[in-house]
Amino acid sequence: MNKKTKPNFKPYKKRSAHNYVFEMLKDYIISGVYKVGDQLPTEIELSQTLGISRAATREGLRELEGIGLITTVQGYKGGRFVNKIDSGIIVNGLDLLLQTQKASFDELMEARKAIECITVRMAALNRSEENLAAMSKVLNLRVDSKEEFYKKTFDLHEIVALASQNKVLFYIVQAIRKLIFQTYSNIALEENNIDLVMKTHYAIYSSIKNRDPEEAEKAMIFDIEAYRNLYLEVIEKHTKG
Amino acid sequence: MNKKTKPNFKPYKKRSAHNYVFEMLKDYIISGVYKVGDQLPTEIELSQTLGISRAATREGLRELEGIGLITTVQGYKGGRFVNKIDSGIIVNGLDLLLQTQKASFDELMEARKAIECITVRMAALNRSEENLAAMSKVLNLRVDSKEEFYKKTFDLHEIVALASQNKVLFYIVQAIRKLIFQTYSNIALEENNIDLVMKTHYAIYSSIKNRDPEEAEKAMIFDIEAYRNLYLEVIEKHTKG
């Protein structure tokens, strides 16, 4: 038997201590033993229970923190707490990726348009009555500040994506939208722009209600391009002023 | 001034030691000071340079490992090495998300179809001559094993996504495809299936060459649904046998 082809038998399952902590807690969190908001055992408890030093235990916990599964809080009543697992868990990775690969604002908006358009079409075909009710409720909300209006906009798009009845698309749309708003922040809407956005949102709602994918897509395109243009205008002003 | 509204002034930027290590190295990696494959300074060097204990340094490194930026290798010629930043960096997060939210195989395939269809349409409109040449080269490759055929299939879809000229879509398509193949592994293709797939791939290539988005989308749908059906057949057999 050649040296090169000799199989490299490894001892049965000899993981490092820190990795053991990481994998074990990850599994517990994924399988729901620890739920959102739950506090993990303290470092000391964990290390004593597992027979692993505090240092190695902390390394495992730090890796969990890296992938976004837990949050660490120092001080009295502090500890490690299980995060909610939502689209946020891919936003950082996507951000990192697009930053290093130097993706442009236009590419991001184009991708958003492409994906959110197909999503709104599916929403028009698959929406439930509850989805409609939720959209209607959000549309009829009175808002008193721009912040509330942004929130309302975010919520509406979220329900639309949800109405597609496809979780994968839902989370991807959410992630892209979050990334756009966190990277390029919110534009300063003028009163007349608010009116325009509200009309467009109502058009999206109507066409979804009428199960009309063509119209829904048109309205969505209009909405997204309006945002894009507003953003570019603001940029324009800034670079000039 | 009320207690509740009293601003909580924090000392100017007092980060924890481990977080300092994490952020600093992250910035260096993102900005390209450390490039793909580069070895970071050893723990000891880092901790001595920064005046931070080895334990805290290791925690920061472990967090970097969590987000997928570096890989740790033990032993002689070991160390910490900078990873390639590609779609892989979001695959784990997406996997985690879909696992906990219990997204189905069908939802994943449907999302893939939706996104890869719009991507192939854009490819048909935006493809460059280089893209065509790359596709042609892959299509004409002789393959001797199923593994090589899988690789070939993967490469073709990758070039198609690239031809859309949109990095965001490219990475999202890649991430979804990787997730599908790593989760549901590869189906056992029969000889006649290979022929079918090759014909379909050629149809995708032709329609992109002809700048025909409609035909390109049709071919892509055919390709994806064929894969889906083959997979379901295999599952069927397994549950019966």
Place this chain on the structure above:
DNA sequence: TTACATATAAATGTCTGACATAGCTATGAT
């Protein structure tokens, strides 16, 4: 010469135990 065993080197991995710090809570003085 070749194959195999062994030593070495250079990195990460682990452990212990002490002390520092953060931040909510309760207590007591004004």
Place this chain on the structure above:
DNA sequence: ATCATAGCTATGTCAGACATTTATATGTAA
């Protein structure tokens, strides 16, 4: 009532020793 303070409980940090891993170099025997 308000403010300062001490205490509690968690994480944060440190120093220093020793263990483990693994490629490479070295030596040894067939």
